[in-house]
Amino acid sequence: MSIASQVELTLVGDTDHKQNILDGLQELGAVHLVQLREAPLASGPDAADDLREAIHYLSSTPIKRRPQRPADERPLDEVVREILDNKYQREDVIDRIEMNRRRRQVLAPWGDFEFPQLEEIDHRRFWFYRVPLGKRALLETVDLPWQIVHSDQRFYYLVVLAQEQPTEEDIPLRRSRTGALSLSRLTAVHEEALVRLEDLDAERESLTRWLLPCSEALDQSLDQRELLLANEQVLDAKQIFALQGWIPEAALPALSNWVGTVPAAYRLREPTVDDNPPTLLLNRDLTGGGQEAVSFFQLPGYRSWDPSRVIFFSFSLFFAMILADAGYAVLLGALLLANWKKMSTPGSLAIRLRNMAAAMLGSAVVYGVLVGSYFGVTPPAGSVLATLNVLDLNNFPAMMKLSLGVGVVHLLMAHTMVLWVNRRSRLALASLGWIIGLSGAFLLWLDYMATEQFELTHSPFFWCLPVWLVLVLTCSSDRPVRSAKDVLLQLVDGVGGVLGLTKAFGDVLSYMRLFALGLAGASLAATFNELAVTARDSVSVGGFLLFALIIIFGHGLNLVLAIMSGVIHGLRLNLMEFYNWGIQGEGYPFKAFAKRGGSKWNH
Template sequence: MSIVALRRVSLIGSRGDKEAVLTALQTLGVLHLIALGAGGEPDSDTPSPGAPHKALLYLLGCPVKRHQVPDDAGFDRQTIVHQALENQRLSRDVEDSIEFVRRRLDDLKPWGDFEFPPLTELADHRLWFYEVPNYKRRQLAAVTLPWQEVHRDNRNSYIAVIARDEPPADAMPVPRTHTGSVPRPALRAELQSLNVRLDELAAEREALTRWIHRLHRDLARAEDAASLAQAQRITWDDDAVFAVQGWAPATVLPDIRALAEREGAVLLDEPVTPEAEPPTLLANDERTAGGEEVVRFYQMPGYRSWDPSRVIFFSFAVFFAMILADAGYALGLAAVLLLTAPRLARSRSGRRLRNMGFALVACSLAYGVASGSYFGWAPPPQSWLGRLKLFDVNDFGQMMQLSVAVGLAHLIIANAIVAWQHRRHSAALAPLGWIVALIAATLIYFEVPGGGLALALGLAAVAVFSDTRPIRRPLDLLWRAGGGLYGLTRSTKAFGDVLSYLRLFALGLATASLAVTFNRLAVEAATAVPEFGVLLFVLILVAGHALNFVLAVVSGVVHGLRLNVIEFYNWGISEEGYPFKPFVKTETGQWSN
């Protein structure tokens, strides 16, 4: 759990060797480029060609993929991309048509299968159709036009009227129903034709998937070429020499030095200066690097800050477990994770999230056993599972104290790490003051003697050391006093943030209460209807617990992350940075399904 130390690296070489040096740097893939030329800052995300990228994503989404063709002299990327996108467009059109025809068939079903006779057979009269609600059926007695009931269901009566012209709006109880001129047999034939066409398009798409690897490789080459062109624009150039500069991890300097010697370039290596703002590169153990994915998604800490990935990894697991609050649901989550684990293992980010998932399962199972809840059922107190129960989620006082204690611990950890980061500076005393103030407030709540004095000392440290600027003139003293008063305004925030952790108790109680409620409903339904008792019992249990499980997981993710990236971040991370983006080739080897 650390932020990698970086060095400012500059390579200076002959103008004629510029492309070779940049290509070698792109292959090495360890440098975050700094703009020196007129090209501006390097793009954070290299734009990918639109049509090839869309075609590749479309083919990757095909459920069945063909054997890949890695090399074929007859491959024409433009033709394959056009065929894939045209197949996508036609497939969508056919699917829309199928949906429309099915809807028309459903609309015409009450009217039955019929075809309109020629107008000459009806003396130029036409059929007009009306869906009359049954509660308005008595109004048909006042209709003077010839009409006939075609069909009736529990909601409507389907009436056909014969008239030369469309009847006036007030002639019938309801407006006219538009049935169209195409009969149901013709619609059924059209639907069959559309389904056949959709199958043909699916087969064409499947056949095109054999070019996925080639498209992937060509797209990667195009991205690499665009990235290289951007790098060439941001270098410093003279008539005879050029210079390229970037940030690189200190551990890869030997590799860069070897590249410079091989390409005949001069290497300049400089440390990070106080005024520099380098990117942030995180380094974490892969087993707990799932927290890094959360950090990257929310906010990257500054280079001179600290990496909260591991703390977030474990605290998120604890918060999620307290919200899920059921050992049975933890086993259900484990089953879902095992089913998706092979797919997650295909990428580095997926493997990290998989490891975090296992941590969530482990913590949730332990907390569920400790709370004595198994799909809402509590084991007998004398059983071995009952003896493992340590607390009751329905004990409001106990659970509120536990949630507040967890919140206090979380905020104390944040301030302790900040104090450690500033351990050689007086600024460390401000977060230490907050730690003392948080503990003192707890002592006051439990009426422990000395709590008031400790609170005063903690807040005094906050007031004095929140602003540590040097005092060189009287105005600096005034600014420091203002900074101290501003620091004290966080007292109300500290109180609110600690209480915010009560959501762990509230959501955990909601999960447990819903589980018990669904169990009770299942038993009552089975008792009330003995003939279908078993069926109702199973249906209510499955549907109820599935719904409660989904709600608990969503709440655990949303609120578990919220407590980390809002409450915890506000106390532990004060500097926002930007991610380290290496200048690297994206072209890979053989694509595999």
């Protein structure tokens, strides 16, 4: 759990060997390049677009061939065109099948018929109309030959014989268009299209053997593009060129070994106060799920701290408190175990999400046992599970204390880390003030709840509040104090810090949702159980079926709502309340100049 220490790299090399040096630097894969000049590449279509489209198309094929490098020596460009031709033809056939289906649906009420030759019917044509059942009387005014060929719950299906299309005066209805093909002919065309679709699907499946070469070609294309972009970012001066970037301290031995093999020299410099290095979070896969949440929302600044592990464990706890049912947690855990192997690729996003899900569900099982809820059922008195039921969701005062206590501890952790980051600054004393103030106020509230004859000034925790006021008022800014004006500005900053009390109060109360949502889910589960039992006992025939339907759909709905609440509100408490107090400044991600899949510094 850390932010990687960065060192500024300045590298100077021989222009004649520029491409080889840049290619070697890309192979090293450890430097975040800094743009030294504005020279963007010419705009235009990306050459890799066709490869991306072809790979995406083949990857979504239901049945794929095994990964291989085909012996066929055709140019890859030709293969890509064949893949895309298959894609476009398949899309066209699917569109034709859908249009045919709609046409047959429209034509079905009129029946299966073929149009006769015009000469056979005195050059008259058939005109088709749908007549609402309530407007049957309109047909009495029609002078042209007509016939109702079908009717349903809504319409009469009318055929009129006329040389020209009847006007609105002739027939005050909107004409229906049936097309020139008969129903049987449309069915035959539909069958032909299905056969063509099967042929294209078989060809698509055969083309999936090119997935590996296409993926490798895409990686090479993107690597080459980044190499060209890097070439445009360096400075050229006659026989030498220069580039700058940031490199993790852990990668310096590899850099030293590589530079010894090329005609180049480099200089390293520690970042100064005015520098803004990129943020590189270093976390193991075990707790890396927290890093994914942090990276998705907002990266901390380089000089801040990495909250990934704190968010990993606190998010797991919040999810458990909101789910509040061991039965639901075990059910979700079984689904996770069924997909465990698929999510076990080392270094991938899947394994990090898998480990986070395991921590969330493990915490949920433990918390569910503590509150004694198993699909909304409480274990019977005297059982082993009943002895483990030490928390009562219906004990509102106790659950309020627990929820608010979790919130206070969570915010205290944020202030503690800010204190450590600012340990060489006066700002650390303001964080210390908040730690004393929050903990003191919470303990003072607990004292008030436990004491019948409570007197504010007699509580030892009351004196935490003046200490908080003094520290926050005088230390909320690190501006130098050299004059009366500086003192006044310092106090203005302090007043702004003190006014944060209302925000702190609101943030602590936000943690009440942990108790409220957990109680709501448990109540819904118990309600569905009662409804199911009532339905079973009150219906003599089919009672068990009603019982099963209510249990399945009721608990399914409750489980979905609990998962959504746990994820949304768990993230909110971490990334809103906690983040606002614990993270100062926003960083930007470290992006190593590296070949695809060849750098451990890119996540």
